[in-house]
Amino acid sequence: MGTGTFLTRLMQTGLIKPEDLTRKYTQELFANEIVLLSYYIAAVNIESVYRELCAENGIEPADGGFTGISLTDTFAMDERDSQLAGGVFPDNTARLEKQRATNVDVIVMNPPYRANQSSSNDDAMNAKYTILDARIEQSYVKRSSGGKKGALYDAYYRALRWATDRLSEDGVLAFVSNSAFIDSGTADGVRLSLAEEFSEVIVYDLRGNMRVKDWQGEGGQIFGAGSQTGIAITILVRVAGRSGPARIHYAGVADGLSREEKLDALRTERSLEGTEFRELAPNESGDWINQRDEDFGGFPPLGDKATKGKLETPGLFRNFSLGLATARDSWTVNFSLAELKSNIRRHVDHLNNERERVHALVRAGKAEPVDKLIVRDGKLGSWAPLNLTDLRVNRSTQLDEDGYRTGTYRPFMRQYVYFDRTSRLNERPYLTPRIWPTDAHANVALAIGMDGRKPSPPLVVDRLADLHVNGDAQLFPRYTWEPASAPDGAFNLDALAASDSDEVVEGYRRVDNITDATLASYREVHGDDVTKDDIFYGVYALLHHPTYRETYAADLQKMLPRIPQVKGFPEYARIGRALADLHVDYESVAQHPLGEELSLTAPEDPYQRYRIDKLSWISRKDHTAIRYNEHLTITGIPEIESEYKVGGRSPLEWVIDRYKVSVDAKSGIVNDPNAWLREQENPRYVVDLIRSLVTVSLDTQTLIAELPAFEVVDADE
Numbered sequence: 001m002g003t004g005t006f007l008t009r010l011m012q013t014g015l016i017k018p019e020d021l022t023r024k025y026t027q028e029l030f031a032n033e034i035v036l037l038s039y040y041i042a043a044v045n046i047e048s049v050y051r052e053l054c055a056e057n058g059i060e061p062a063d064g065g066f067t068g069i070s071l072t073d074t075f076a077m078d079e080r081d082s083q084l085a086g087g088v089f090p091d092n093t094a095r096l097e098k099q100r101a102t103n104v105d106v107i108v109m110n111p112p113y114r115a116n117q118s119s120s121n122d123d124a125m126n127a128k129y130t131i132l133d134a135r136i137e138q139s140y141v142k143r144s145s146g147g148k149k150g151a152l153y154d155a156y157y158r159a160l161r162w163a164t165d166r167l168s169e170d171g172v173l174a175f176v177s178n179s180a181f182i183d184s185g186t187a188d189g190v191r192l193s194l195a196e197e198f199s200e201v202i203v204y205d206l207r208g209n210m211r212v213k214d215w216q217g218e219g220g221q222i223f224g225a226g227s228q229t230g231i232a233i234t235i236l237v238r239v240a241g242r243s244g245p246a247r248i249h250y251a252g253v254a255d256g257l258s259r260e261e262k263l264d265a266l267r268t269e270r271s272l273e274g275t276e277f278r279e280l281a282p283n284e285s286g287d288w289i290n291q292r293d294e295d296f297g298g299f300p301p302l303g304d305k306a307t308k309g310k311l312e313t314p315g316l317f318r319n320f321s322l323g324l325a326t327a328r329d330s331w332t333v334n335f336s337l338a339e340l341k342s343n344i345r346r347h348v349d350h351l352n353n354e355r356e357r358v359h360a361l362v363r364a365g366k367a368e369p370v371d372k373l374i375v376r377d378g379k380l381g382s383w384a385p386l387n388l389t390d391l392r393v394n395r396s397t398q399l400d401e402d403g404y405r406t407g408t409y410r411p412f413m414r415q416y417v418y419f420d421r422t423s424r425l426n427e428r429p430y431l432t433p434r435i436w437p438t439d440a441h442a443n444v445a446l447a448i449g450m451d452g453r454k455p456s457p458p459l460v461v462d463r464l465a466d467l468h469v470n471g472d473a474q475l476f477p478r479y480t481w482e483p484a485s486a487p488d489g490a491f492n493l494d495a496l497a498a499s500d501s502d503e504v505v506e507g508y509r510r511v512d513n514i515t516d517a518t519l520a521s522y523r524e525v526h527g528d529d530v531t532k533d534d535i536f537y538g539v540y541a542l543l544h545h546p547t548y549r550e551t552y553a554a555d556l557q558k559m560l561p562r563i564p565q566v567k568g569f570p571e572y573a574r575i576g577r578a579l580a581d582l583h584v585d586y587e588s589v590a591q592h593p594l595g596e597e598l599s600l601t602a603p604e605d606p607y608q609r610y611r612i613d614k615l616s617w618i619s620r621k622d623h624t625a626i627r628y629n630e631h632l633t634i635t636g637i638p639e640i641e642s643e644y645k646v647g648g649r650s651p652l653e654w655v656i657d658r659y660k661v662s663v664d665a666k667s668g669i670v671n672d673p674n675a676w677l678r679e680q681e682n683p684r685y686v687v688d689l690i691r692s693l694v695t696v697s698l699d700t701q702t703l704i705a706e707l708p709a710f711e712v713v714d715a716d717e
Contacts, residue, residue, distance in 0.1 A: 069095070072096055107166065144190075145285070146184070152187070170239060176233055182205060185559050195245040202237070204232060207257075209230030220259030405439060412651050437508050444462045459473075564712040566708075578703055579700060586651075594694065
């Protein structure tokens with residue numbers, strides 16, 4: 001609700017007749033705000049506008065301030081009395097009870113756009129709402145086919161679910177929000193639910209999403225240059241007694257409009273009646289625009305969530321997983337191994353010192369919940385749910401001296417990472433302990449970019465991978481590593497039965513992750529010489545095929561890839577293997593001959609000569625040269641280097657984006673790529689990396705061009 005803007009504008013539009021104004025103001029208008037200062041500002045604004053309108057229309061205003069405003073967490077109104085501020089503000093409780101007892105016919109809102117917090121140390125950690133989240137699970141989540149269903153508990157989906165349930169049988173819900181629900185794969189359950197729960201769905205898409213592949217066409221951002229997300233105005237109409245799915249009406253602004261042009265269009269059209277909408281025909285999957293290809297759903301899935309890990313899965317891969325989620329990258333990831341060890345030591349000491357201090361207070365008679373006794377110091381560490389659990393049971397946090405690894409943090413970028421298998425300093429390891437239990441367990445995995453806003457080809461990674469190694473990536477490993485022995489010391493018979501090898505490495509047995517049924521199906525089509533390695537690399541090549549990616553672009557934005565049998569499969573396997581070798585061994589490929597313009601004042605010390613602060617292109621439009629530092633410019637970069645992109649950027653764009661000195665605002669931790677140069681004992685590491693990555697980009701494009709024409713094998717052939 002913010003500062004009362006919606007209610008003040010509602011009164012100022014004249015929609016409320018003068019003779020109805022006082023009744024509406026005193027009895028039928030409600031607003032909620034959880035921030036105390038905003039609550040007071042909104043109350044004053046609403047009352048001021050009401051009194052101005054009374055004066056303009058010769059109406060005697062009602063006594064007192066605006067009593068329809070409540071200080072509350074709206075999402076918790078029906079499930080946690082403590083959120084109603086009743087014990088502190090009795091008048092507030094009375095207002096809330098009045099609001100809860102009133103039928104609401106119109107809800108207007110501007111829900112928060114923020115997704116999950118980026119840090120476990122964030123003071124605004126996502127709260128849990130038992131009743132509201134259960135409703136989301138029963139509707140949006142249950143009907144979603146997307147991979148990241150946790151995103152459906154974001155604040156604006158919670159706002160949509162709450163408002164839908166709060167609305168009367170005849171009513172209107174209108175909101176300005178993030179536009180992701182219109183087309184994202186995860187939100188298909190939201191779209192299906194809206195069609196079922198309303199009579200009319202009207203969407204005005206203002207676009208402006210800077211995170212899509214063709215972002216230039218999205219035009220300006222409605223809320224200014226700092227906003228990266230698209231914006232939509234949505235009006236949902238519910239009519240009691242109406243049967244059948246809602247009619248979906250959609251209008252979107254033209255390509256490339258500036259912010260001012262979009263606002264001008266809103267001023268010109270003014271209302272629903274002034275806007276030309278087209279009625280959409282959703283498919284069974286809940287797609288409104290960019291609908292999926294009917295053939296795509298008939299191909300075998302790369303992985304199947306419902307049967308993941310089971311022998312009888314229809315997926316090509318038995319297991320798959322997100323990458324490592326630390327929720328505190330500033331602490332657990334660094335260019336410097338020495339700095340990382342120091343940070344982890346400080347963090348663990350903070351958790352243990354606070355635990356000991358808090359429990360000393362408890363023993364001395366402090367009655368507050370232990371969570372409230374913590375001194376949260378972002379410069380010493382952060383507190384995730386598992387850390388709080390350890391605090392409550394007085395369990396110490398252990399430091400794993402073997403937890404320091406080299407990981408793939410972003411495409412073509414390695415950093416040191418602390419991998420904590422107990423999850424005390426890593427929020428979610430997912431299947432990482434079974435993909436790369438230690439550095440001794442060799443493996444490769446397809447990192448499939450699942451961020452529908454930036455459709456990306458896959459990336460093969462050969463070591464512990466971050467959650468965002470390729471957008472929001474799902475990892476499909478060639479193998480998993482399973483404990484050779486069960487917890488009781490007996491043989492792990494399941495691992496033994498599934499294993500492709502008798503070899504045991506540091507207590508783990510290697511298990512093939514491509515199913516036998518997949519191998520049989522490929523041999524039936526392509527002959528008995530096909531191996532599981534051929535399938536792994538053949539799929540990698542197929543997922544790079546431009547025709548495949550264009551034909552099924554809408555599907556790939558919304559769901560995990562499905563894999564058809566294609567003609568010329570041996571060529572796919574050959575090219576896929578060459579692509580994988582290129583992408584895994586990117587540091588050691590032949591360096592492209594680039595120019596190096598070095599100033600006469602360049603330092604003799606090579607670590608100073610090649611010191612990095614922040615790399616940049618020579619100009620915003622000229623990407624044929626990189627200004628490395630004040631002494632060095634790298635020239636002669638082919639323009640076509642940028643035509644190969646993974647995770648939304650070309651290899652050199654990743655270098656420019658990531659190789660820079662950064663300081664985390666909360667912790668003060670410095671992440672300095674110059675430390676990596678020193679610890680690798682190679683002052684030219686990034687210079688040589690730039691040369692190598694030009695080769696990677698050019699050779700990748702050459703290999704993709706060699707792929708056979710995309711032809712699906714007919715099942716009857």
